Amino acid sequence: METRNEELKTASIELYQYMCNALVGSEKIVRYRRLFFKLFDETWNTQRGFELISSGSKSEGLDLHGSDFDLMTLQKLFKVYENIDSSGFCITIDTNNAQPGFALLKVPENIGKCCPVLFPKTDNGYLLSSRKMRDLLTVKSRLYNGAFSIHGPSVCHNEVDLDRVYCLQCNTWPFAAKDWLLRNKSIEWPPQEVMENITEQGVLLVPVGSKSSSNEVNDLEWRMSFSLSEKVLIHSFNYVQLMCYALLKIYLKEIVNSKKTLSKLLCSYYMKTLLFWILEETDGSKWTPENLIHCFLACVKRLCYWITINYIPNYFIPTHNMIDGKLSNEARNEMIRMLNGVLSDNGWENIFYANSLDGFRARLSFNQVNCYNSFDKAIFPLYMTLEMKYFDFEHKYKHVIHRIVSNLPKTVKNICALQFLCFNYFSLSNVKFCNGDLKCRRSKHGHNKCTYITYRLILAKLIINTYSDAASGWLLLAAFFYNHREHFKMFPLLDLVTAQLSIDRLYLSLYLKTNFIHTLSRKRLSAKCSFLKRLRQEVMKDVPYSIDTKNSFLAHKNLGVSEVNEFLSCYPAVILHYFSFLAHYELGNIHQADRHMRMLQNTVQNTESGNPHLSVNANTYLMRALSFSNDLAGFQLTSKRVLQMMKNSDEYKTFLKDVLTVNDSLAPLARMIQNLDR
Incomplete structure (x- = not known):
């Protein structure tokens, strides 16, 4: 027994050091991540009507492989209370007629009569229907051409790890959770000041009800969500407790869920x-x-006991069994066998077979991950969190600029600089070319002046955008010059991108789950360099994620515009060779155009084992280049390959199924892919 304890201590110290250096990061890195999302929320929450609350692993300080990013969208128009007179325009909670952990939301009769569809009348009065609220969210998601779907209370992005949850808030601590405040605790956790902070948060209500024995969801119930309280609790963890939390998440996602029969039966x-x-x-x-x-192991032992008795109590409302009716007898027995295996003599070593711990098993040198400073290691991977096309950040310009020029810590200013770059990037979609509207139709001079002003405005924004990373900013600027037939101006930019792509960097993508690209072949920029300079030299992204191309600087059909007026995002190397081919083709440099065609073909072939979305886009660029070259055989071969990739991708099957009903312009493509099954 003593030998086993010594082994556990030695392995624990080594694992802790590895997680600090290579997996979770240092305490300073975790603080920087939390600061990032704190500023993210504060930037958003400067307008009335709703409040944005970041949640999920990333906002808790963890950025593990596959970590999620959840957004709680708090609707502030509805006021929710408990135990008050509901004669006014407000909603009251009724937990007596709902399952533990859930509530009915009652509205005054005069309000319920105004909209009986949303507020059906029941024996308990007029209730706000959670199902009708989800139906409204489903209709809204169709505006994004099937990019979103509904799972439980969440509107989920189908391409990136983003769940958006619409919710209401009761600002008082619910009576159903009062026992959490009163129950005896063996030690002083959570601390008293943390508990006081939590009770001030109240409770959120999300639109999903409990499931009955027939597995049907109650259409009227709303689930109580303690997301705000849970974030406060996690931020109170010491660092070993946070590491244990990370280890539990890794074990679930990479060991338990690796078995098909157990996959997704338990959640994080x-x-x-x-x-x-x-x-x-x-x-x-x-x-x-x-x-x-x-x-x-103590946590695993408790989990095994809970699975055995088929009861996982909610932390705030223990009478709420969170796995009621979710596990079959076969699945529960298999889960128990797996957990007991971990608790056996050497079974704890099973955790080391998680993919995230490959480096620990190989005892890799920690020097490789120390080539970035703490701030960059924390913030660079979170950069893509800001790049969601439906975030309307433009009206936040003044707020962010004020913070940048104010007397605030440098870390705050640098994160705000990232926000500013994202605002600038997405504002490019809102700057339209002059299309001869009434204001400038009156004279040729007026039209020319309008065109010149627009040209300078877009050019200025594109130059600012070159600070966003090492390649995509320059490529978008090259696209701008192509659209204005200034082909010679493209070549210096493309040469610069070629040089940038020759050096390993951190590659960020909304489609690829990537970690740092570590290299010891070159010296990293000193932390004394400005943050924007480090960002420009050390980071590389897809080109671009999403820009509306209708009447924009990317409006030219040759630049990679899809049927839904969006630029086809792709790997920088693919865009580089495609743009190089276009520039030489337009200038009649046939030899150089053929050379870049071959380089494009080789680059596209190397992408086909990656993400299906980016691989399809890469082949689409190749198809366009082949069509310019009148290579009919190559075009047909690539087209067939693209269709086959779409057919084999579950993501595309779901997307195209939605497309048939909401987007007529893409329906022929969907039918063509479906015909491959015949």
């Missing part, structure tokens, strides 16, 4: 709940680096 929220209960019942002095694996 259960791991969070599990750790809350364990922390409440154990001595805080036990949470030290040498006890990391021991603490992890």
Whole structure:
């Protein structure tokens, strides 16, 4: 037994050090991540009507492989209360007639009569229907051409890890959770000041009801969500507790979910709940680096017990069994066998077979991950969080600029500089070319002046955009010159991108789950260099993520515009060779155009094992180049390959199924792919 304890201590210390250096990051990195999302929320929440609350693993400080980013959109128009007279324009909570952990939302009779579809009349009065609210969200998601779907209370992005949850808030602590404040706790966790902070948060209500024995969702119930409270609790963790939380999430996602029969039966929220209960019942002095694996095993043991009795109690409302009716007897027995295996003599070593711990098994040198400073390691991977096309950030310009020029810490200013670059990038979609409207039709001089002003405005924004990363900014500027038939201006920019692509960098993508590209072949920029300079030299992104091309600087049909007026995002190397081909082709440099055609073909072939979306886009660029060259055989071969990739991709099958009903312009493409099955 003593030998096993020594092994656990040694392995725990080594694992803790590895996670600090290579997986989770240092305490300083975690603080920077949390600061990023705190500023993200504060930037958004400067307007009335709703409030944006970032949640999920990333906002908690973890940026593991596959970590999610959730947005709680709090509607502030509805006021929700408990135990007050509902004669005014407000909503009251009724938990007596709902399942534990859920509530009915009652509205005054005069309000309910105005919209009986949304507020059906029941024996308990007029209720706000969670199903009708979800139906409204489903209709809204169709505006994005099938890019979103509904899962539970969430509007989920089908291409990136983003769930958006619309919710209401009751600002008082619910009576159903009062026992959490009163129950005896074996130690002083959570601290008193944390509990006071939590009770001030109240509770959120999200539009999904409980499931009955027939597995049907109650259409009228709303689930109580303690997301705000849980974020406060996690931010109160010491660092070993946070590491244990990360280890539980890795074990679930990469070990348990790797078995098809057990995949997605448990969710990461259960791991969070599990750790809350364990922390409440154990001595805080036990949470030290040498006890990391021991603490992890204590959590697994509790989970095994819960699965055995088929009951996972909600941390705030224990009468709410979160797995009621979700596990079959076969799945529960298999889960118990797996968990008992971990608890056996050497079973704890199974966690090391998680893909995230490949480096730990190989005992890789930590020097490779230390080539970036802490701030860059924390913030660079979060950059893409800001690049969601439906975030209307433009009206936040003044707020962000004010912070940049104010006397604030440099870390805050640098994060705000990132926000400014994203605002500038998406504002490019809103700057339209002069199309001869009434104001400038009166005279040729007026039209020319309008065109010149627009040209200078877009050029200025594109030059600012070159600070966003090492390649995509220059490529978008080259696209601008192509659209104005200034082909010779493209070549210096394309040469610059060629040089940038020759050096390894951190590659960020909304479609690829990538980590840092570490290299010891070159010296990183000093932390004394400005943050924007480091960003420009060290980061590379897809080109671009999303820009509306209708009447914009990317409006030219040869630049890669899709049927829905969006630029086809792709790897920088693919865009580079495609633009190089276009420039030489337009100038009649046939030899150079053929050379870049061959380079484009080789580059596209190397992308076909990657993300299906980016691979299809890469082949689409190749098809366009082949059509210019009148290579009919190559065009047909590439077209067939593209259709086959679409057919084999589950993402495209779902997308095209939605397209048939909401987008007539893409319906022929959908039918063509469906014909491949015949």
